[in-house]
């Protein structure tokens with residue numbers, strides 16, 4: 001359980017962050033927990049797995065990759081403890097392998113849509129979006145990137161560091177400069193924390209402003225998302241919860257203490273309606289947002305009674 005608590009804490013404090021990385025970390029820790037779980041009966045085994053699953057899912061509420069990873073990894077059908085253990089270990093390993101392969105496939109598929117000379121704007125720090133950008137660059141395309149700072153946690157610094165490592169010409173801008181620079185952009189590529197059944201995107205706060213500005217300027221808006229970022233529960237109309245993080249991330253508490261009439265809000269994500277999204281690059285190919293339901297139904301092993 002100690003290992004589970006450590007991973008949960010790393011996810012909560014964002015030492016492990018980005019929807020894909022969070023999902024992989026959860027699958028890894030469930031696998032290791034199942035491997036060492038001492039259970040005298042299948043009921044005890046089930047209780048242990050359920051407890052750990054719920055605990056991990058509670059760490060960050062928005063990234064649907066987390067509950068999807070937990071559900072896909074912790075599935076078993078046997079009523080024998082040793083066989084159930086093997087099933088969980090195997091399912092978790094399959095999920096980890098799927099996540100690794102997905103990033104490579106998204107990079108390859110998405111890079112096909114990047115043109116030589118493109119200026120790409122990106123937001124926050126998405127491994128899936130970066131996979132497309134870096135693959136296009138490695139394919140020999142002469143591209144450059146405009147990356148947003150992504151307040152308050154400034155994940156944009158991680159993005160520019162990575163792009164710099166590849167030698168990709170990159171410009172860092174503050175979030176409020178997005179519309180000012182949209183005229184110079186050919187396409188926007190962002191990642192996803194969740195995609196709803198109606199094709200709406202949930203991603204880092206500010207993503208919807210990029211989409212709006214891109215729409216206004218008739219620039220292409222591309223989302224890079226593994227199939228495990230699609231949200232099954234949205235088929236039933238269950239909304240995706242937007243994580244509200246500590247106000248300390250925005251303003252120093254000592255400053256706020258002197259401002260009794262001021263409140264601070266710090267939502268970590270926002271919704272981008274499907275009409276602002278041109279395409280979603282997934283590990284099974286490029287889809288229009290309207291196809292989100294099909295992905296959930298056919299590629300997530302979605303079962304009505306599980307929800």
Ligand code: RUB
Nearest residue numbers: 017018019020126127128191192204
């Ligand atoms: C990260 C974020 C990323 C998505 C996709 O938010 O919004 O765009 O998670 O990332 P945070 P990836 O920093 O709050 O986790 O493509 O790496 O899964």
